[in-house]
Amino acid sequence: MQKKDRLGIRIAGPAGLGMNSVMDIVANAFSELGYNIITDSEYQSIIKGGLNFYDVNICSDFPYIMRKIDILIGLDAKNIVPNLEDLSQGGIVIVSQKTLAGLKKIQSDIEEKFRIIAPEINDKYENTYLVAVLSGILGVDSKNFEPIIRKVFLKKGSEVVEKNIKILHDFVEFGKNFYVDLLPELKENASPKKIxxxxxxxxxxxxxxxxxxxxxxxxxxxxxxxxxxxxxxxxxxxxxxxxxxxxxxxxxxxxxxxxxxxxxxxxxxxxxxxxxxxxxxxxxxxxxxxxxxxxxxxxxxxxxxxxxxxxxxxxxxxxxxxxxxxxxxxxxxxxxxxxxxxxxxxxxxxxxxxxxxxxxxxxxxxGELQAASVDRGKISENPGADYARYQLTEDGVSPYVRVGVENGDFIATSYEHDEYGETSESSEMKIKMTEKRTKKVGYLFEKEKISGFEVINPCAKKKIITLSFTRYTAEYFIKNNPEWGLIIIKFLSPVDERLRGEIEKCDEVVFVENNFSGQLETLLSEKLGLKYLPNTKITHKRKYNLLPFYYEDFQELL
The missing domain is CATH 3.40.50.970 (Thiamin diphosphate (ThDP)-binding fold, Pyr/PP domains)
Structure with missing residues (x-):
């Protein structure tokens, strides 16, 4: 049986119990092992209580998020029940004995449907116990979690740190009794990752x-x-x-x-x-x-x-x-x-x-980070006596000065103005200043030698058009379905008009966005005249239920 390339772990519980810390501990430990990690946090806007979950997707190769999970770590019964529908068949639930007792009162057949691992926990460090059990179940040595546990509890003093380290070592051994070969197979020469x-x-x-x-x-x-x-x-x-x-x-x-x-x-x-x-x-x-x-x-x-x-x-x-x-x-x-x-x-x-x-x-x-080199534009260090802050120039951009420079005084007003910042209600000046402000960002992509979008798998005749974090899961989808390509929008204003040519090459494009009205589709259709394309079918997939696009959502395109 071929191993999956992703393991989904969900931490569910009320706010105030440190679930975010649990997510960080798990994510950092497995990224150190060389896995590609991507997370999804869904929580209510309350300080304590409520229904919340934090997903850690452990991927062998390209990171992506799915709604389906393999392991559910539950901190209370109320939060476990609504998440069971996302737990895969034969999935594992890790809870304390106390939580399990409450869970059985709500769902009496829980142990028949899922594999329950429930250690006896008698102190307040429940998160450490459950993380340790998870580590043991997956066959991961406690040394991989120890530095992260030390860092999490460092501010609480050495006594608390050592207590949690002991819990970690003891309950990793407990978890090993329930070992399951669930971890994706690491790529050859996989190295620690930063997240x-x-x-x-x-x-x-x-x-x-x-x-x-x-x-x-x-x-x-x-x-x-x-x-x-x-x-x-x-x-x-x-x-x-x-x-x-x-x-x-x-x-x-x-x-x-x-x-x-x-x-x-x-x-x-x-x-x-x-x-x-x-x-x-x-x-x-x-x-x-x-x-x-x-x-x-x-x-x-x-x-x-x-x-x-x-x-x-x-x-x-x-x-x-x-x-x-x-x-x-x-x-x-x-x-x-x-x-x-x-x-x-x-x-x-x-x-x-x-x-x-x-x-x-x-x-x-x-991966490797690159910082943009500093470019302050047209700054005048020694302006002349007749310095005009809003000088009319060919490209619409006027030289500016730092405050305090000799001869650099000017008026910055909210009123329409002339080249010196003096208020003006002249029709001629209004026309000139409107055109000046507008043409500054004209031909931005040509001037900056950049693109307003990115295309992945350009030869595909069907393409998804999306933006932002959705890109990660969309890119994984097209890796598995090469008949699809991907267009990622990087600039919404101005719109890069070369995008129309990319869309024209397609038999079908699907706008994928998290809103009801299709705002990305509306914007690009208006700016690029997409409704006039004779040979390209334009459809959309919109989601507005508070949640992001999961891999399952993209599979529906098939």
Whole structure:
């Protein structure tokens, strides 16, 4: 029997019991063994209790997520029951004896349907017991988990650390009594992998490319970018009282010449709209990270959705086009975070860095990281006496100065203005300044020598079009189904018009996105005139049930 290339482990339980730590311990231990890891976290927006699960997908080769799992680690009966439908036939449930007793009251035939492994646990370190049992069941030596356990409990003192290490060693031996050959076969010469998550890569990619100021008000799922910035101890930051203060503080920093960035989610981004319009008028560079979550309004704030695709392309009032970038891998997030700072300064414009809950929080292996070289654009170190901040130029980009430079005084106003920033209501000046602001990002891809999309398996006549973290599982799908190709969108604004030519080559394209209305499909259809393509069938697969696309969703395309 051929071994599977993935093992799915789910940790389910109420908030407040450290499930995230369990996920990290398991993910890090198996990545050190050389496996490719990808995670999926689904949790309610409450501090304690509720229904929550954290998946660790242990893959021998390419990382992807599935809804189906092989092992369920349960921390209470209430959370175990709804997850049993995802447990494969003959799957394993690891619980304490106490939890099992409660589980039997809800589902009396549980031991007939699944293999139950239930150690007796009499103290508060239940997570360590269950991780140790898992290690033993899979035949993994306790030494692979020991460094991670030490790190997790380090702040609690040596006595607690040693107690948990003893639990680990003792209950790995207990787990070995139930050994099952479930682990995927490692590739030859597999080496330890590093794993990270989207928000961390964004933070450190920006830092590596000269970020000089970051401001934010904590809002899931963007909050951990602020945490990473603070913990880095490298960047001046402001945790302000609200998102209005956040964006205006960042614009103030950018006005002085500092490379500035803010981070938020939908509701916070809405509060930034007026300031972003001001930034467009005053041509102040700014990068705004918009990490999408389920809406509208507060919605289901800890769950996944891609409902702000269109909003990101037109977040301001007034007739203005900004840049919208969408990373699809952690390596891209690292590079594109710095690239976004470059584009903001080079074109003196707003750059929206669009992610989503799945990308912000999903953990996956990372390869070699490349930081974007710092490019501050047209900065004038010695402006002349007649310096015009909004000088009309052929490419629409005017030289800017750092605040305090001799002869560098100018007015940054929210009103329409002339070349010096002086308020103007002249029809002629309005035309000139509108055209100036618009043409700055014209021909962006040609000027930057970049592409707004990526194509995998270009010869395939059927292609999936998607974006963000969905890329990982979609790419695994086409590896197994070579009649399909994949187009990954990297820029939503401006749209790379060369994309139409790629779509025209296809017999069929399927837009895959996490929203009801088909915002990615709507945007590209409008910009590229896709409804006029005579020989290409355009369909879609949309998901808006709070969950990401799993491999099972792609299999439905067959």
């Amino acid at each position: 990270s998550y989207g928000n961390r890569m964004i933070a450190y990619g920006a830092i590596a490319s000269g970020l000089e100021f970051y401001s934010a008000y904590p809002m899931t799922p963007a909050s951990s970018i602020l945490t990473e910035i603070i913990n880095s101890k490298k960047i001046p930051y402001l945790q302000a009282e609200d998102e209005i203060a956040v964006i205006n503080a960042a614009l103030g920093a950018s006005f002085t010449g500092a490379r500035s960035m803010v981070g938020t989610s939908g509701g916070g981004f809405a509060l930034m709209t007026e300031a972003l319009s001001f930034a467009a008028q005053a041509e102040i560079p700014i990068v705004a990270i918009l990490s999408q979550r389920s809406g509208p309004s507060t919605g289901a704030p800890t769950f996944h959705e891609q409902g702000e695709i269109l909003y990101a392309t037109r977040p301001t009032f007034g007739d203005i086009e900004n840049i919208v970038m969408v990373p699809s891998t952690l390596e891209e997030a690292y590079f594109m975070a710095g690239q976004s700072l470059n584009l903001a300064q080079k074109y003196q414009t707003t750059v929206i860095f669009l992610t989503d809950k799945q990308f912000s929080e999903g953990k996956v292996m990372i």
